[in-house]
Amino acid sequence: MTYDFTTTHKRFHTGSGKWDELLKFGVSENDDIIPFSVADMEFVTAPEIVEALKHELDSSIMGYANPTDSYLDSVCSWMKSRRNWDAKPEWILNTHGVVDAFFEAVKTFTRPGEGVMLMTPVYYPMYMAINFTGRVLVDNPLINTGKTYAIDFDDFERKASDPNTKLLLLCSPHNPTGRVWTRGELERIGSICLKHNVLVVSDEIHSDLLMPGHSHTVFATLSDEVRDNCLVLTAPSKTFNIAGLQTSNIFIPNPKLREKYFASLKCSNPNPKCNILGYVASEAAYRGCALWLDECLSVIDANRRAIEDFVRVELPCVRVHDLEGTYLLWLDMRGLGLECRELERVNHEEARLFFDEGYIFGSQGEGFVRWNIACPERYIHGALERMKRVYSEYVK
Ligand SMILES: Cc1ncc(COP(=O)(O)O)c(C=O)c1O
Missing domain, CATH: 3.40.640.10 (Type I PLP-dependent aspartate aminotransferase-like (Major domain))
Structure with missing residues (x-):
């Protein structure tokens, strides 16, 4: 990898709606929990872009x-x-x-x-x-x-x-x-x-x-x-x-x-x-930044595979839809047998998982979640472990 897809920046209290939403649920900066909702990535900006912006600031009006x-x-x-x-x-x-x-x-x-x-x-x-x-x-x-x-x-x-x-x-x-x-x-x-x-x-x-x-x-x-x-x-x-x-x-x-x-x-x-x-x-x-994008896509694809592999073995109640494009994975959670607002509550309060709940995309999305997987892989693994622990209580 030429580029850095593991470093993260603090985003609490920076005006990021996606992050500040977590404060409502008592998530703190020390929890190592990230939101998987709004479609921006948790990867740092490509250095070519940062350099161009710095140059512009130094040299223009x-x-x-x-x-x-x-x-x-x-x-x-x-x-x-x-x-x-x-x-x-x-x-x-x-x-x-x-x-x-x-x-x-x-x-x-x-x-x-x-x-x-x-x-x-x-x-x-x-x-x-x-x-x-x-x-x-x-x-x-x-x-x-x-x-x-x-x-x-x-x-x-x-x-x-x-x-x-x-x-x-x-x-x-x-x-x-x-x-x-x-x-x-x-x-x-x-x-x-x-x-x-x-x-x-x-x-x-x-x-x-x-x-x-x-x-x-x-x-x-x-x-x-x-x-x-x-x-x-x-x-x-x-x-x-x-x-x-x-x-x-x-x-x-x-x-x-x-x-x-x-x-x-x-x-x-x-x-x-x-x-x-x-x-x-x-x-x-x-x-x-074409190479940055290609590497970014390979990280997203690896996250997708990690989720599919884990779910196949550990979470048979969850169905992962094929991801052909975007970094937004669509998961069918109806196997948990939860009404969509209850699914949201369980995700937020028990599993500390902050996806975009499927119902916001229309009634066909009820019982689904959209998982933004453009983030360092460690967050994916942490989330999967919490899913396994909490969901096992619901599928006996
Ligand atoms: C399909 C689609 N269109 C538009 C947007 C947002 O576009 P913009 O930020 O340029 O208004 C998003 C963001 O998630 C999107 O998924």
Whole structure:
């Protein structure tokens, strides 16, 4: 390993919501317990990013900043080298986050009362983008096949063909199920949406986080028609653990959609600029941190294997879903026979385990947990031992 994936930094009382949540449960800094919830990593920042930020602080003035040509080139070069996507710099708009971006897309391209489709269970702010804006949820539940999830295409087409359904918020790769949609699945989604005039907003924030044997297809690469019927939302934030720098790259190849979106964005936020340090860190990451990412993925994959191996032998009541992408492992805990709020209580109070409980991703998530495994391996082992000790009381 070239990089350090074992050192951790103190995060209590630093403004990390993920960590400070633990204080409510009486966890202290001496307990060696970490939260496995919110999707940022417990790994220290790649030195290339730290150096670029230090250099910027030493040598520049912190004025208003637009993305430079060099920044945009770094983003497009990354898309070419990692995804074989010939994205153009002029397609990119920057926002402070992907959540901001999909909220804006829902507001721009649909009206109150119109339908927005989700494939559920799904990342909970996607429900918020619908509920907070007075749109209507069009629910396309995924089919749980035991170890993974499949798309119910009959239901999908039936719902997409309703003239009130205007937009699909696609999570690709999928949080929380860990699915990386295949090209074939995405092609079917793309053609059904084209046929029924449903715009696709493809949230691809997790698309760099792929487990061995899986590859990501950018939605806009499926065909020229599909490209002109979608927005692709990306960011280096998950990939390089720089979410606090709030810099996202929103690709809108179709100029009409892009103009409409930008006009709407300017109404919500009259000065839609990102932070100068966000651009610096993102460019440093895209230009210099490919090896850091590859090593990071190997640590995540080792954590996944450690969990699967342990659960197979010691926790037969728990079912680990296949992790194809993201660092968010989806575990079916229904074998414990606990109602979902009771499962949460047992995890927090007895096992001192702070996952994201599955019910927050929709009713199909009840009885599941989402485990953020982007952390040094020792924390995984500690958590597994606590699971074994506490869960054995419930499965007699
Ligand atoms: C699917 C998905 N989209 C967006 C985000 C957050 O994006 P941002 O921090 O850029 O708003 C997350 C974070 O967990 C996510 O899982």
